[in-house]
Amino acid sequence: MKKKRLIALASAAAMLPGAGLLMTSCKDKANYDLTIAFLSGGRGETYVQALVDAFEETTWGQAYLAENEKESLDVNIISGGGGVIEDSVLNAINSDNTPDVMFLNYNMQNSTTEAFVRARQLVDLTDLLEENVYGEETSLGDKLVPGLLSNYTTQPYGDGHTYTLPAFYSPTGLWYDASRFYDDGKGDEYTPTGTGENAGKYELPRTWAEFWTLGDYLNEQNGNLANVTGNTPALFTYPTAGYFDGFIYSAVAGMAGTDKFMQMLGYAEGIWEDEDVQDALEIVVRLKDYLEPSTVAQANTDGFQQNQQAVMGRADGTAKGTALFVPNGDWLPGEMANSTPEGYEWGFMPLPSKDNDTMSYVNTYLENVYIHRNGGNTDLAKQFLLFYFSDEGAAIVAEESSAIIPTQDALANAAENGIAESTIALYDAYDGNGAVSGSFVATDTVTGVIWNDVLYNDLNTRVFGATSGTTAELLAAWTQRLVSASDQLRAAIIS
């Protein structure tokens, strides 16, 4: 009896250490010189560590060490892919180790960046723009590619104060199989297919009218999408509806001009019913009639690469792609490298323009870097950023991430820094075209409203996957959703 009871008590007591362990608070704040969080993935895993190592050797790094009587910088680097990094950052904040520097973007799963903006937790970097980047006599503001700061991404409150800096920038637009097209340039008479040396190729459409002409020609060939094959392709596919963000921004800027584009980003009243904006939205809805038929079923995390493959054809090169254009960013060739047919060449163009006399607009996808107010090492963090945007920093990022940071010199030195020709060529998209960067003004959360879903994520289900409804009806329903959501968001703009 005695023994049994002792065993019972002992085994019950054995549960306690487990509970105790879980309850132990891990709030021992470590004293790091700098904590940096970054989203690993498209830009690789190594660039932050390489930057930190180099920064430690700079005169600034050495001065900091001498001042604090330290041997080496104690830098805490938090990294993770999308879906992981945001939780890691939240955990770090909750355990009082808020990162100083964060390379995170808008529109991530948990909207972490938006939440920092909403809570006004980011350090105002406006003054930093006046300071010289490391080792040079150029100020950060002059160093950056012009035009990247006047948007709601970098100035989320629209008050002229800069809170996030563009860490990476890339043009988004339409990608295609270069071997299937020839380019007669804008303004020449358009024919869907070429003759002579261009026989068997399609002419690259430069205006929306040309784009639809090509689409109608293709639909004639493929029996209105009933028989889409490598030889009779459809006009268009998209990886997931999320890729319509840049598409919509470019289309609105192109069809309605930059003034209305900026009004749209500020949720201006009546903007969605504006005739020109409606024209832009109609382009999106109209794509439904030219869409590669498998697209909708594959527009999810399992299938989106199949949609991208649809532009490339079979990986073994035995069949051409079943779609001609896909909207995407500069990471696409790298992402699809494993299934790229031999000798395949990517083509890239901005969205078609309204007509022959107007510009196309390239949407620039900005990835951000910012400093959090509660990190505790703001001064060193600022120096780190000034180092990042220096030519030395640009060379390191080029080496580690094969990416061009948004300074004018980084683009000029890209070839020297070992960036691939094809990547540098992408930035030609800005030549002769307008540039916009889509990001909406900061608002408080509106319960139940996820703006990105209304604007583009829902398109797959509500427009392209809809089993009934004409183009006009689908457009009207979408407009209605946009109006209702932006009415609520307008009332919640942070002023």
Added chain:
Amino acid sequence: MEDRVERLETSERGKTGAPAGANPVRREIDKGKLVFIFGTVGPSLLLFVLFVIIPVFYMFYTSLLRWDRIGEPQFQWFENYRVLFRSDGFWVAFRNTVFLIFFVTIFTIGFALFFAAVLSKGKTKGKTFFRVVFYIPNILSIVVISAIFSAILSPSYGVVKEIANLFNVRYTGWLGNPDTVMWCIVAAMVWQAVGYYMVMYIAGMDSVPDHLYEAADLEGCSHFRQFFVITLPLTWEVIRTTLTFFIISTINMSFLFVDAMTQGEMNSHVLLSFMYEYFGSQYGYAMAIGTVVFVFAYAVSLIIQALTRREVVEY
């Protein structure tokens, strides 16, 4: 310690013999017992309170907040619920959840019972082999199963597409059609669960005494009828228990399947995947959905318990 245990022992002996009114001794007994009871029950009670009771109440509380987990939380009473019940997305997710509970349960239990009946008492050849085969899906991870079904259903390279091609039928992917997408999820969930419940029912059916079937055979009762008059009533308690399990697990599992197969595209959200949409950016709203799921799951299991209550057949 020694001393206390000593007293415990005395008290055991004294239980029957001690005269009424021997108060000092009795108090000692109770104290000793209390220490023992709390010693054994306490830790698990503590864990239960810590990891079940408190989180549930915390969920109720946070469901009244507007909070993104980074800024300051704002208390706003039942605003989250008001918005929730007026949201189309919520009702779609609710409808889908009920749809899955209904059809997945019917098909899974139906198939599981059928296979169990065939494989338990029957003299089917390769019985063990089939038991193993049916059970395999259950040990695969949900992500693997979803990948298998996504591959089968792929409009680019799936088996379904090839079969459709044979008959010259155009196939553009059932996962891309709001009319078929839920059935695809039903199929994957049923395929995953049948083996597990089959094993449970086999265990239940094997415990039914053989002589009942022998007697039925002598009376000329068909095997089909035997199933309904002997097997089913005698395994009813097992079925009833699994039914409750099953409904709760369908609510949970549907999230994994939807998350892996469709991410809610084509109006295929279920309550938990719908909740997860808001988890990061609108934590309070997500917890309001969580509360609804909690109440709903509880209510459904109570209803099922009530509906299936019948006298236990003794044998």
